[in-house]
Amino acid sequence: MQVSIACTEHNLKGRNGDDRHSKQNSSGPNVVNSARARFRTVAIIARSLGTFTPQHHISLKESTAKQTGMKYRNLGKSGLRVSCLGLGTWVTFGGQISDEVAEQLMTIAYENGVNLFDTAEVYAAGKAEIILGNIIRKKNWRRSSLVITTKLYWGGKAETERGLSRKHIIEGLKASLQRMQLEYVDVVFANRPDNNTPMEEIVRAMSYVINQGMAMYWGTSRWSAMEIMEAYSVARQFNMIPPVCEQAEYHLFQREKVEVQLPELYHKIGVGAMTWSPLACGIITGKYENGVPESARASLKCYQWLKDKIISEEGRKQQTKLRDLMPIAERLGCTLPQLAVAWCLRNEGVSSVLLGSSNPEQLVENLGAIQVLPKMTSHIVNEVDNILGNKPYSKKDYRS
Known part of the structure; x- marks a missing residue:
């Protein structure tokens, strides 16, 4: 007030x-x-x-949209407000689904309060970005209402078309913007670390594209805590722009990085977490309980690694744990995927969880996790932890 x-x-x-x-x-x-x-x-x-009466106290880190129930959080300690659930385009756009289904998914997401849409130059060799851009243009959505993110590293077959050199960061982002028909992206991510490029060059190039208006922020994806800290230190040393976010895999069976390493970075330097694969590439949906269906992602040729993981001894143990989690989901009145997504959202260090859906029904189901979030009490979380038996040890509780 x-x-x-x-x-x-x-x-x-x-x-x-x-x-x-x-x-x-x-x-x-x-x-x-x-x-x-x-x-x-x-x-x-x-x-x-009512003009001067905010819906929530100004110090709250999370607000809720009245009409859709979508919750919004700051991306790390930046001022950028992102929907707690975002839509990713990995595997699906330009590959697993048609352009028409892609449009349906984006429309459902947008109409349910999702403002974050994530892609990458490597997804379907650039086709995912083209489809994303075409849909935005066709729907005529206000650009200012969207948070569009893309990732750079694999841009082509030539030696100069991959990595995080100044040349590829600038040329790669220009090419991504051209494919998406956009003037800028909200966040550009380094899609993996690059040991061949000095950290100062990476940070300087990311600062440049931001200063040129090609991006609003930059972040990292699949970087170690030490690499993120180095980027931050270089940025501070040379008065450049540090990363605001790390994209990390996070689900019931992958916890260490998001629950132990990233909270420390968030509290020390303000780097938040945007997480992906909340359903572990479909493993947590339960569809692999009796093998690998032909229509599933794991049946695709390029996902043999996923199939091997599912049919391994560890994969069978995971399916047993998922069966043990089913009674909790039933008690909460939700599906197992909704429980899994809400479990990811209950982590206050997570700014947004990226969903990957291959059909409208699946997306609607996953968006319903927002209604499950208030039910994720400490008692329920402890029950889940006891079944999983994989809670990582943290030296310090950063919530206190």
Whole structure:
């Protein structure tokens, strides 16, 4: 309340010209007092109309959209507000699904309050970015209402078309923007670390594309905590722009990085977490309980590694644990995928969870995890932990 009123008072001064100058041309303190009295009156009227009444206290890190129930969080400690659930395009756009289904998915997501859409130059060799851009243009959505992110590293077959050199970061991002028909992306991610490029060159190039208006922020994906810390230190040393976010895999069977390493980075340098694969590439959906269906992702030729993982001894143990989790989901009145996504969202260090869906029904189901989130009490979380038996050890509880 005080912040809003103070800002408005500042704006009133701005409209009347320099405050000191106006005082010199006034007839004395009475005029100033009269102006303040008028301002107080305006503030009281506005307050009664709801203008000055925020839906949530300004210090809250999470707010909720009235119509959709979608929750919004800051991306790390930046000011960028992202929906707690985002839509990813890995495997699906330009590959597993048709352009028409891709449009259906984006429409469902957007109409349910999702503002974050993630892609990469390597997805379907650039086709995913083309489809994403075509849909945005066709739907005529306001660009300012969207948070579009892409990732750079594998841009082509030539030696100079991959990696994180200054050349590829600039040329790669220009090519991505051209494919998406956009003037800028909100976040550009380094899609993996590059040991062949000095860290200063990477940070300097990312700072450059931001300063040129090609991106608003930059982040990392699959970087170690030490590499992220190095990027931050280089940025601070040379007065450049540090990363705001790390994209990391996070689900019931992959916890160490997001629950132990990233919270420390968040509290020390403000780097948040945008997580992907909340259903472990479909393993957590339960569809692999009796083998690998032909229509599943694991049946694709390039996903033999996933198939091997599912049919391994560890994969069979995971399926047993998922069966043990089913009674908890039933008690909460939700599906196992909804429980798994809500479990990811219950981590306050997670800014957004990226969903990957191959059909509208699956996306609608996963979006329903938002309704399950309030049910994720400490008791329920402890029950899940006891079944999983993989809670990582943390030296410090950063929530306290």
